[in-house]
Amino acid sequence: MASIELVNDHLCIESKPGQTILDAALEHGINHVHACGGHAFCSTCRVRIEDGLENLNAKNEAETKLASKLGLPEEIRLACQSTPTGKVAARRLVLDKVDEDVIMQYGGSKEPRSLGEEKEASVLFVDIADYTAFTEKTPAYDVVHVLNRYFFIAGNIIKKYNGRIIDYYGDGFLAIFGLDDDPNHAGNLIKAGFALQDAIDEFDRDIHSLVDRDFKIRLGAHTGNVIWGTIGIEGMEKEAAIGDTVNFASRIEQANKDLNTKFLISEALFKKFEKWCTVSGAFEIKAKGKEGTHKVYALDRMMAPMPG
Ligand code: FES
Numbered sequence: 001m002a003s004i005e006l007v008n009d010h011l012c013i014e015s016k017p018g019q020t021i022l023d024a025a026l027e028h029g030i031n032h033v034h035a036c037g038g039h040a041f042c043s044t045c046r047v048r049i050e051d052g053l054e055n056l057n058a059k060n061e062a063e064t065k066l067a068s069k070l071g072l073p074e075e076i077r078l079a080c081q082s083t084p085t086g087k088v089a090a091r092r093l094v095l096d097k098v099d100e101d102v103i104m105q106y107g108g109s110k111e112p113r114s115l116g117e118e119k120e121a122s123v124l125f126v127d128i129a130d131y132t133a134f135t136e137k138t139p140a141y142d143v144v145h146v147l148n149r150y151f152f153i154a155g156n157i158i159k160k161y162n163g164r165i166i167d168y169y170g171d172g173f174l175a176i177f178g179l180d181d182d183p184n185h186a187g188n189l190i191k192a193g194f195a196l197q198d199a200i201d202e203f204d205r206d207i208h209s210l211v212d213r214d215f216k217i218r219l220g221a222h223t224g225n226v227i228w229g230t231i232g233i234e235g236m237e238k239e240a241a242i243g244d245t246v247n248f249a250s251r252i253e254q255a256n257k258d259l260n261t262k263f264l265i266s267e268a269l270f271k272k273f274e275k276w277c278t279v280s281g282a283f284e285i286k287a288k289g290k291e292g293t294h295k296v297y298a299l300d301r302m303m304a305p306m307p308g
Contacts, residue, residue, distance in 0.1 A: 001014055002014070002015045002017070002019075002055070002083075002084035002085055002086055002087070002088070003015065003084070003086075003087050003088070004021055004024055004025070004084055004088050004089075004090055005051070005087075005088070005089040005090070006025060006030060006090060006091075006092070007050060007089055007090065007091040007092075008091055008092050008095070009030055009092075011028070011030070013025070013028045015083075015084055018083060019083065020038070020079060020080055020081065020082055020083050021047060021077075021079035021080075021082050021083075021084065021088070021090055022034055022038055022045050022079035022080040022082075023038075023080075024084075025079065025092075030092075032045060032079060032092060033045060033092075033094045033095075033096075033099070033100050034079070034080055035100055038080035039062075039080070040060075040062035040063050040065075040066050040078055040080060040081050041066070043066055043070060043072075043078060044094045044099075044100050045078055045079040045080045045094070046072070046076055046077065046078055046079065046093050046094060047076070047077055047078075047079045047082070047090040047091060047092055047093060048075055048076055048090070048091045048093055049075050049076075049077055049082075049088060049089070049090055050075075050089040050090065050091055051087070051088065051089035052084070052086060052087050052088035052089060053074070053075060053088075054086075055084055055085050055086030055087060055088050056077060056082050056083065056084055056085070056088060057082065057083045057085070059077070059081070060081055062081060063077070063078050063081040063082075066078065071116065071117030071229075073118065076093070077090075079092075116227045116228065116229030116230075117227070117228050117229060118225055118226070118227055118228075119178055119179055119181075119225065119226055119227075119228050120178060120185070120223075120224070120225055121176050121177060121178030121179060121185055121223070121224075121225070121226045121228070121241070121245070122176070122177040122178055122185045122186045122188075122189040122221060122222070122223040122269065123174070123175075123176055123177075123189075123221060123222055123223070123224075123226065123241065123245055123246050123249035124158075124163065124174070124175045124176075124177070124189050124192070124193060124219060124220070124221045124249065125172060125173075125174055125219070125220045125221070125249050125250050125252075125253035126154065126172055126173055126175070126196065126217055126218070126219050126220075126253070127171050127172030127217065127218055127253060128150070128171040128172065128215065128216070128217055128218075129214075129216040129217060129218050129256075129257075130214070130216070131170070131171035133213075134213050134214075134215065137213060138211045138213055142211050146207055146211065146215065149203070149207075150200070150203065150215070151168070151173070153199050153200070153203060154173065154196055154199075154200075157192055157195045157196050157199060158175045158192055158196075160192070160195070161177065161188040161189070161191050161192035161195070162177060162180065162182045162184075162185070162188050163175045163176065163177040163185075163188060163189065163192055164176055164177075164179055164180075166179075166238075166239050166240065166241055167238075167240070172253075174241070174246070174250075175189075175192070176226065176228070176241050177189045177192070179228055179241075185223070186223045186269055186272050186273070187272070187273065187306060189221055189223070189269075190221075190265075190269070190273055190276075190277065190299070190302065190306070191302070191306065193219050193221065193263055193299070194263075194299075194301075194302045196217065196219065197217070197219070197262065197263060200215065200216070200217050203215060204216065216262070217262070218253060218256040218257070218261075218262055218263075218264075219253065219256070219262065219263040219264070220249055220250065220251075220252035220253025220254065220255065220256060220263075220264050220265070221249055221252065221253075221263075221264075221265045221266065221269055222245055222248045222249035222252055222265070222266040222268065222269060223245070223266070223268050223269045223272070224243075224244070224245035224248075224268065225243060225245060226241045226242065226243045226245050226246055227241065227242050227243045228240070228241045244290075247287075247289065248266065248287055248290065248294075249266070251285070251287040251288060251290075252264050252265065252266055252285070252287075252296055255283070255285045255296060259281070259283055259285075259298065261280070261281065261283075261298040262298070263298065263299040264283075264296045264297065264298055264299075265296065265297055265299060266294070266295075266296060267294070267295040267296065267297070270296075270297040273306070276302060276303055276306040277299050277300070277301065277302050277303065277306075278299075278300045278301045278303065279297045279298055279299055279300055280298045280299075280300040281297070281298040282295060282296070282297050282298075283295070283296050283297075283298070284296075
């Protein structure tokens with residue numbers, strides 16, 4: 001006899017042969033959300049299988065299609081398409097009307113949006129050094145003009161190395177390499193970082209004919225897993241990358257200021273490229289929310305030829 005432990009409900013129920021998790025839960029009076037009526041369209045019935053994944057049927061075509069569209073990991077299954085043949089522990093992930101509305105906010109005729117996907121990627125934060133002083137002493141019109149030129153130059157370099165700028169925040173931006181499964185994401189980030197520095201050095205010389213201010217950038221980078229998905233309400237949504245890798249890359253970038261460095265990278269990233277880059281220093285930094293100290297390296301030059 002197959003059984004289902006409904007983890008959130010602290011309940012263990014039996015399921016009949018051929019019965020889906022959804023049908024068994026509904027039969028036992030559980031308010032298991034199933035907006036599309038069990039047709040593998042909405043994903044609101046999704047559960048995380050915490051134990052016994054091997055005791056479920058393989059995904060059918062409909063579930064495979066929706067799971068791949070939404071980037072669902074293996075352990076997330078549609079309760080309406082999953083039939084236990086043994087013992088399974090499942091946690092419902094859509095618990096109430098708000099959860100359901102978040103998923104279905106594009107309306108009945110449209111499909112739910114991506115839920116987030118884990119990607120191995122490299123993360124680059126770039127900001128403008130002394131931006132506040134720059135804006136205070138520069139007419140607003142010139143600030144916008146300079147920023148537009150800067151973002152144009154930077155954006156094209158990031159694109160050239162298969163990266164993607166996914167956020168702008170005042171004086172900086174966040175670029176991710178590897179969202180398109182580029183196996184050389186780390187190397188491309190390093191190359192883009194050096195190319196960006198060269199381009200901005202030239203840009204700095206150019207803009208002195210326009211404003212009498214220095215224009216310098218600082219870069220911080222790390223590599224690891226990120227969760228990438230869409231956040232925000234309909235009409236105001238944006239793609240976002242979240243997770244420890246992103247937070248740490250941001251902390252590394254911020255450390256440039258105290259260390260008086262320009263391009264700091266994590267040890268994980270450095271270890272991949274130490275043969276191809278020279279460094280001007282190695283430092284131990286503390287990062288908010290992380291224990292202990294962490295080694296970072298100030299990149300100096302790239303030595304050709306670099307792989308990838
Ligand atoms: S109820 Fe809609 S996908 Fe399962």
